[in-house]
Amino acid sequence: MVILGAGPAGLVLANLLQARGIDSVVLERGSRSHIQSRARAGFLAANTVRILDRYGLSGGLHRGGQPHSVCEFRTDEGRFRLDYSELGRGERHTVYPQQALVTDLLAHYLAAGGRIHFETEVVAVHDANGHRPWVSVRAPDGRVTRWQARYIAGCDGRHGAARRSLPDGSVRRYQRDHRVTWLGLLAEAPPSMDAVGYAVHPRGFAGHMARSADITRYYLQVPRGTPAEAWSQERIWDELELRMQAKEYGPLRRGPIVQRGTVAFESDVLEPLRHGALFLAGDAAGLVSPAAAKGANLAVLAAELLAQALIDDLTNGDSSGLEAYSARCLTRIWAAQEFSRWMVDLLHGPSGTDSGSLFHNRTRLARMAELRASRSHQDWFAERYVGI
Numbered sequence: 001m002v003i004l005g006a007g008p009a010g011l012v013l014a015n016l017l018q019a020r021g022i023d024s025v026v027l028e029r030g031s032r033s034h035i036q037s038r039a040r041a042g043f044l045a046a047n048t049v050r051i052l053d054r055y056g057l058s059g060g061l062h063r064g065g066q067p068h069s070v071c072e073f074r075t076d077e078g079r080f081r082l083d084y085s086e087l088g089r090g091e092r093h094t095v096y097p098q099q100a101l102v103t104d105l106l107a108h109y110l111a112a113g114g115r116i117h118f119e120t121e122v123v124a125v126h127d128a129n130g131h132r133p134w135v136s137v138r139a140p141d142g143r144v145t146r147w148q149a150r151y152i153a154g155c156d157g158r159h160g161a162a163r164r165s166l167p168d169g170s171v172r173r174y175q176r177d178h179r180v181t182w183l184g185l186l187a188e189a190p191p192s193m194d195a196v197g198y199a200v201h202p203r204g205f206a207g208h209m210a211r212s213a214d215i216t217r218y219y220l221q222v223p224r225g226t227p228a229e230a231w232s233q234e235r236i237w238d239e240l241e242l243r244m245q246a247k248e249y250g251p252l253r254r255g256p257i258v259q260r261g262t263v264a265f266e267s268d269v270l271e272p273l274r275h276g277a278l279f280l281a282g283d284a285a286g287l288v289s290p291a292a293a294k295g296a297n298l299a300v301l302a303a304e305l306l307a308q309a310l311i312d313d314l315t316n317g318d319s320s321g322l323e324a325y326s327a328r329c330l331t332r333i334w335a336a337q338e339f340s341r342w343m344v345d346l347l348h349g350p351s352g353t354d355s356g357s358l359f360h361n362r363t364r365l366a367r368m369a370e371l372r373a374s375r376s377h378q379d380w381f382a383e384r385y386v387g388i
């Protein structure tokens with residue numbers, strides 16, 4: 001078994017196969033220090049934690065993660081809070097940085113005797129639909145070699161080799177550009193509030209998410225094409241305070257911004273998630289806009305489904321799980337896409353003054369008003385926001 005990519009999808013899959021003695025290798029383009037320091041997700045759903053618990057992969061997140069269950073919406077019409085541990089299914093998030101999770105998963109895999117090659121880029125997947133599937137690989141010294149495998153797991157993200165290797169017409173790609181861009185910021189500053197903050201402002205969205213006692217993530221909606229370095233730190237803090245209505249609700253705790261990057265909101269889903277011996281999981285299978293914090297959670301879920309199916313096939317000769325993998329996974333992916341799109345629409349309005357934009361903004365405010373006032377809307381929101 002060859003696994004492309006050492007993100008959450010690849011490493012959960014690798015751990016589960018290793019635990020059942022299935023011979024596999026992970027091929028990762030980046031260095032170990034790169035994957036262990038790449039800041040991305042932080043909000044893990046309760047179901048993700050249950051999956052990691054099931055396989056003994058959750059020690060680090062129980063020690064270092066923080067339970068979280070409150071979000072606060074701020075609009076022109078005031079603010080309101082939802083504690084989703086008291087709504088819907090009563091579940092919480094665990095806030096644990098993705099790079100810490102990746103570090104834990106890698107350590108566990110290596111301790112169990114797992115094999116991984118860093119700085120080893122998969123160039124392409126070959127003959128996935130044939131008798132002898134293989135991948136071509138560029139080693140750190142530049143030599144191109146090959147790995148043969150019975151099955152190949154494409155867990156190498158949206159721009160990886162698995163997607164690139166799919167022959168024309170073998171899968172269909174459903175795609176949407178949400179026309180929203182966030183400037184994602186990591187500040188060396190304590191959180192400014194004890195909740196996830198979603199500020200909907202005429203100048204655009206602003207978000208606040210605690211990562212730890214001294215690190216906070218902020219997001220600012222910016223025009224598409226804005227370079228990440230375009231805004232000075234002072235301008236960023238002023239804009240965050242304005243949109244989050246700091247004058248009314250309290251100042252933000254400022255600190256140096258130590259990482260920044262822009263994220264253009266795009267979503268896509270491939271169907272089916274299998275081409276012969278090649279299976280797609282995580283971002284390689286479908287990219288979800290980060291508005292609803294679903295991507296890493298879907299990656300872990302898909303990895304478990306795929307691992308179970310592979311174990312059944314390779315240890316019992318039962319291929320029914322592999323045949324059902326794509327459809328089972330796609331049901332979850334589309335549900336996450338639907339909620340994510342709902343969140344994108346709730347948090348961002350068109351900036352134009354044409355009647356279509358004004359109409360859109362009015363319906364958005366109506367959606368917010370229902371969320372503020374209606375218990376059944378809040379239950380619906382809670383179930384989808386923290387669920388997967």
Ligand code: RFL
Pocket residue numbers: 004005006007008009010027028029030035040041042043044098120121122123155156157158159160161184263281282283284290292293294295296297298299
């Ligand atoms: P990853 O994590 O991108 O890992 C893929 C790995 O594959 C390697 N690779 C290759 N290796 C070999 N050969 C090649 N040709 C290769 N090409 C690529 C890469 O180096 C990498 O190590 O994919 P995976 O495992 O599918 O995991 C997906 C998640 O990383 C992603 O969905 C989340 O980060 C999305 N996301 C969030 N998800 C959540 O569930 N909760 C959150 O709170 C959350 N916040 C976020 C996010 C994503 C964000 N950005 C940056 C898009 C916040 C942000 C800002």
